[in-house]
Amino acid sequence: MSVIDIEVAMRHCRAEEADREHVQLLLDAAENSAAQFIQRQFYADANGLAAAVLDGSAGDEPMVIEKSIIAACLLILGSLYANREDVIVGVSATDLTLGSRALLSPYRVQLGV
Numbered sequence: 001m002s003v004i005d006i007e008v009a010m011r012h013c014r015a016e017e018a019d020r021e022h023v024q025l026l027l028d029a030a031e032n033s034a035a036q037f038i039q040r041q042f043y044a045d046a047n048g049l050a051a052a053v054l055d056g057s058a059g060d061e062p063m064v065i066e067k068s069i070i071a072a073c074l075l076i077l078g079s080l081y082a083n084r085e086d087v088i089v090g091v092s093a094t095d096l097t098l099g100s101r102a103l104l105s106p107y108r109v110q111l112g113v
Contacts, residue, residue, distance in 0.1 A: 002027050003044045004073055005089050012074045012080045023081065030058050030076035034069060034100070038107045042069060072103035 002009075002024065009027045010020065033043055040056040041058055042065040052058035 026080040030073045039109050068103045072100035075100040
């Protein structure tokens with residue numbers, strides 16, 4: 001289950017009700033991608049965090065989700081929703097300077113490779 005409400009995701013993508021299941025799949029993927037990048041689990045609220053700590057599933061340095069992480073997840077979601085293929089022909093693409101990685105970097109616990 002996603003940390004970010006599906007209604008927020010649907011509005012962000014300007015998606016039709018028929019796309020709800022697909023948007024949920026992409027939202028889950030976006031949240032997972034963000035968690036993998038920052039190498040931390042995040043939770044909707046303190047109660048969710050406490051429950052995960054108690055059952056041992058929180059991992060190292062878990063946190064309650066911040067607005068910038070929500071924004072990063074929505075950027076990732078929007079990209080996945082708008083670009084449903086690995087290759088786009090005949091379109092010029094540009095990375096946003098203040099993209100999802102810039103929003104997530106302050107929360108990253110290990111720089112890795």
